[in-house]
Amino acid sequence: MTAVRVALVGGLLSFRGLFSWLHPAIFVPTMVVPPLFQVLFFAYLGRAAELESDSFYVVGNSIQLAALPGLFAVSQAINGERKSQTLAPLLASPASRVALFLGRSLPVMAIGLGVSFASFGFGSAVLGVEVDAGVLPPLLATMTVTAFSCTALGIAHAAVGLRVREMAVFSNLVFAVLLVFCGVNVPLDDLPGWMGTVAQGLPVTHTVEAGRELLAGASLADVGGLLVTELAIGAAYLVLGLALLRYYERVARRRATLDLV
Amino acid sequence: MSPPSRTLGRVNVVEAVDLHRTYRVTTGTIRRRSHDVEAVRGVSFSIREGELFGLLGPNGAGKTTTIKMLITLLIPTSGSAHVLGYDVVRDAARVREQVGYVFGGDKGLYERLSALDNLRYFAELYGVEPRRQRARIDELLGLVGLRGREHERVEGYSRGMRQRLHLARGLIHDPPVLFLDEPTIGVDPVGARELRALIASLTKAGKTVLLTTHYMFEADSLCDRIAVITDGAIVAQGTPQQLKAGVEQGGVVEVEVFGIDEAQVRRIEALPGVLAVTVEEQELKQLLIVQTAPGTELMHVILAQLDGASVGRISQREPTLEDAYVQLVTA
Amino acid sequence: MTRVVRVVAFGFLIHFKHLTRNPFDVMVTTIWPLVYASLAYFMFRAGSPPESLLIASIGATVMGIWSVTTVGAADAIQRQRWAGVLEVLVAAPTPFWTVLLPITIASSAIGIYSLASTLLWGRFLFGIPLELAQPIWFLVSIPPTIVSIGLLGFVMASVVVRFRAGWAVGNMFEYPVWIVTGLLIPVALLPAWAEPVSWALAPTWGMRALSDAAFSGGSPLFDIGMCVLLSAVYTLVGAVLLGRFLQSARRRATLSLT
Numbered sequence: 001m002t003a004v005r006v007a008l009v010g011g012l013l014s015f016r017g018l019f020s021w022l023h024p025a026i027f028v029p030t031m032v033v034p035p036l037f038q039v040l041f042f043a044y045l046g047r048a049a050e051l052e053s054d055s056f057y058v059v060g061n062s063i064q065l066a067a068l069p070g071l072f073a074v075s076q077a078i079n080g081e082r083k084s085q086t087l088a089p090l091l092a093s094p095a096s097r098v099a100l101f102l103g104r105s106l107p108v109m110a111i112g113l114g115v116s117f118a119s120f121g122f123g124s125a126v127l128g129v130e131v132d133a134g135v136l137p138p139l140l141a142t143m144t145v146t147a148f149s150c151t152a153l154g155i156a157h158a159a160v161g162l163r164v165r166e167m168a169v170f171s172n173l174v175f176a177v178l179l180v181f182c183g184v185n186v187p188l189d190d191l192p193g194w195m196g197t198v199a200q201g202l203p204v205t206h207t208v209e210a211g212r213e214l215l216a217g218a219s220l221a222d223v224g225g226l227l228v229t230e231l232a233i234g235a236a237y238l239v240l241g242l243a244l245l246r247y248y249e250r251v252a253r254r255r256a257t258l259d260l261v
Numbered sequence: 262m263s264p265p266s267r268t269l270g271r272v273n274v275v276e277a278v279d280l281h282r283t284y285r286v287t288t289g290t291i292r293r294r295s296h297d298v299e300a301v302r303g304v305s306f307s308i309r310e311g312e313l314f315g316l317l318g319p320n321g322a323g324k325t326t327t328i329k330m331l332i333t334l335l336i337p338t339s340g341s342a343h344v345l346g347y348d349v350v351r352d353a354a355r356v357r358e359q360v361g362y363v364f365g366g367d368k369g370l371y372e373r374l375s376a377l378d379n380l381r382y383f384a385e386l387y388g389v390e391p392r393r394q395r396a397r398i399d400e401l402l403g404l405v406g407l408r409g410r411e412h413e414r415v416e417g418y419s420r421g422m423r424q425r426l427h428l429a430r431g432l433i434h435d436p437p438v439l440f441l442d443e444p445t446i447g448v449d450p451v452g453a454r455e456l457r458a459l460i461a462s463l464t465k466a467g468k469t470v471l472l473t474t475h476y477m478f479e480a481d482s483l484c485d486r487i488a489v490i491t492d493g494a495i496v497a498q499g500t501p502q503q504l505k506a507g508v509e510q511g512g513v514v515e516v517e518v519f520g521i522d523e524a525q526v527r528r529i530e531a532l533p534g535v536l537a538v539t540v541e542e543q544e545l546k547q548l549l550i551v552q553t554a555p556g557t558e559l560m561h562v563i564l565a566q567l568d569g570a571s572v573g574r575i576s577q578r579e580p581t582l583e584d585a586y587v588q589l590v591t592a
Numbered sequence: 593m594t595r596v597v598r599v600v601a602f603g604f605l606i607h608f609k610h611l612t613r614n615p616f617d618v619m620v621t622t623i624w625p626l627v628y629a630s631l632a633y634f635m636f637r638a639g640s641p642p643e644s645l646l647i648a649s650i651g652a653t654v655m656g657i658w659s660v661t662t663v664g665a666a667d668a669i670q671r672q673r674w675a676g677v678l679e680v681l682v683a684a685p686t687p688f689w690t691v692l693l694p695i696t697i698a699s700s701a702i703g704i705y706s707l708a709s710t711l712l713w714g715r716f717l718f719g720i721p722l723e724l725a726q727p728i729w730f731l732v733s734i735p736p737t738i739v740s741i742g743l744l745g746f747v748m749a750s751v752v753v754r755f756r757a758g759w760a761v762g763n764m765f766e767y768p769v770w771i772v773t774g775l776l777i778p779v780a781l782l783p784a785w786a787e788p789v790s791w792a793l794a795p796t797w798g799m800r801a802l803s804d805a806a807f808s809g810g811s812p813l814f815d816i817g818m819c820v821l822l823s824a825v826y827t828l829v830g831a832v833l834l835g836r837f838l839q840s841a842r843r844r845a846t847l848s849l850t
Contacts, residue, residue, distance in 0.1 A: 026760040033768075037767030037768050037771065041767050045776055049639035179631070180627060
């Protein structure tokens with residue numbers, strides 16, 4: 001019960017911290033407009049290349065876009081905590097770290113889901129992609145799972161990024177990798193073999209496949225396996241990220257350096 | 262042979278008349294509330310040619326806002342100001358040609374470029390003639406003591422060096438009027454002393470300088486005249502001597518106390534004949550400074566109030582500019 | 593007049609130097625064009641490729657130039673603010689538009705690094721031969737492309753000076769402009785209204801000039817001429833807007849606040 005409370009309270013509190021960044025003047029140009037147009041851009045590019053259908057790109061990109069807040073919002077949050085020097089105490093707290101971080105990730109996941117769904121809706125409407133209403137609930141479930149796994153990746157990459165000098169470049173790189181490797185715009189079969197292999201260990205790959213199958217008529221049960229795989233991948237990144245952060249915190253305490261964590 | 266004296270010109274180089282500046286402040290993220298803050302409320306003063314004029318006041322008093330209006334970065338909400346006869350609103354371009362602006366702090370320079378590149382760029386922007394640029398830059402580097410280090414990137418400079426580079430930048434186009442906004446803030450004592458010497462030499466060279474500061478001794482030692490500003494309004498103007506004389510010729514009682522509390526301070530403030538009380542926190546003790554009215558002898562009464570607290574050194578002295586300032590500012 | 597040219601030219605050199613020394617800027621400006629070029633190569637190869645994939649390289653490069661310009665322009669004012677230098681620049685007797693203009697052109701000139709890296713990337717990782725039909729015209733087309741795109745950035749920066757939170761706006765204009773100006777996507781595929789819009793945007797003409805020089809025997813002279821014309825228009829519009837917004841900033845005291 002405490003873990004749940006910690007998650008909720010921690011999540012709500014961090015939401016206020018996110019507020020400055022959620023300011024419409026910053027939020028709209030970074031989290032609303034670019035996703036909508038990313039979907040359009042690749043759909044048109046797909047038409048130019050005469051590759052696959054509009055639906056292919058709408059599903060692929062809208063699901064991948066959960067990584068936009070997942071990566072950038074999380075790295076901002078963790079960097080922000082580090083700057084205000086609350087990261088180390090946070091990590092050292094006796095509260096269940098997993099619950100705490102999950103709680104703080106809730107707003108980000110919610111935004112990720114929102115971004116995915118909005119860009120899907122926008123893309124389908126503008127490009128005239130036919131979507132059966134019955135597909136929406138399982139699709140939403142798929143997007144929710146992706147929001148979780150991308151946020152988890154966000155935490156892991158932010159942990160690694162603490163050692164990197166320019167965090168923003170690193171986040172850009174990870175986002176780019178997801179865009180290229182995971183079958184979002186290029187079918188996995190048309191990518192070099194090694195990229196497909198790497199993609200299996202990344203979020204987005206399985207849920208994009210699930211999303212496309214759903215639109216092709218599959219049921220939630222059919223894609224269940226893919227969603228479970230995605231959840232497992234997300235969980236792995238979450239554990240990795242937290243372990244890294246905890247490790248840095250220990251090292252920082254031992255060496256009495258505050259600049260690490 | 263009598264020492265050379267500086268004769269101050271008769272011309273008013275800077276004239277500020279009833280300057281007002283109001284800011285609109287918005288708070289809150291969802292429910293945005295806005296209200297007006299009057300940062301400068303009717304500031305008037307004039308500076309003569311060759312004068313070193315000080316604007317003295319605590320943080321947030323309106324010093325920086327006043328300066329920004331004079332250098333045309335802000336438009337006054339009401340009132341007017343002229344520099345060398347040019348109106349700061351209507352003839353902004355002309356004012357900018359005649360004015361140099363130097364401010365304190367680490368920012369204000371291109372970090373990844375060398376001092377030389379920075380100066381070259383600003384020389385260009387501030388209209389120094391291409392033929393004269395190299396000579397002028399070299400002259401300034403010598404003046405501020407940065408010759409030999411001009412090829413290093415600014416990011417490696419200490420704060421004192423940055424301040425000197427700021428000064429060089431402000432002087433690049435040889436303006437007759439200089440506005441210095443807290444130029445020695447955060448600089449180490451030795452560096453600050455050198456900077457002050459530099460500033461003093463500027464007026465000897467005939468420039469007119471407006472200096473803002475919250476360092477009392479700086480104002481006292483450098484300025485020909487001082488205006489004390491607090492809460493957006495000038496509360497006193499005059500030479501340092503005049504301001505000190507303005508403090509009622511009582512005395513100042515200083516008592517070292519170990520562990521004074523609020524209640525005791527209140528009681529002392531309430532004593533008849535006490536003009537102002539300040540408590541200065543020093544490492545292990547506090548210094549209680551009590552300004553007393555003329556003709557009073559309050560030492561024993563004050564000490565009686567401190568019953569129970571441990572008392573160290575006690576002294577009585579004449580008021581200084583700092584005391585004048587405190588009295589003016591806390592009135 | 594010579595003074596203006598001097599200030600702009602010198603300002604460009606100084607800011608280009610300053611921006612080049614920021615590894616972050618240079619990295620981001622070179623990475624994303626590589627990503628888009630790679631995606632385009634994969635997609636075209638899997639689908640139906642055009643005559644030469646070099647067009648994807650060029651398109652991705654111009655995308656990069658636009659990207660660094662739009663983000664850099666919107667950011668230009670903010671960066672000067674963060675560096676504490678904005679006030680010094682505005683307080684200078686030189687008209688502010690001559691100060692701001694070279695900053696945005698310097699931003700787009702950073703895109704030159706992405707041109708080199710994207711072409712090399714395509715050549716060495718994807719085997720796309722670097723065969724240009726008219727190499728001289730290609731080189732000649734580069735400066736007008738960069739300058740005109742930089743000046744479009746100048747218009748953007750002039751508007752942004754008015755709004756404290758305007759720095760994020762640069763992000764918003766990346767995709768839409770890429771789509772409309774036909775960089776990787778042929779304009780023919782877009783709705784009819786897109787074409788006239790594209791004519792008013794410098795990247796359209798820059799792309800055409802570079803493509804003409806790279807592939808066809810045709811002369812890119814008209815396209816270069818359009819770049820020059822648009823440059824003049826942007827300069828005028830930007831200078832007027834800037835004057836107005838700067839006055840507003842002085843009144844509302846939004847110049848130095850970070």
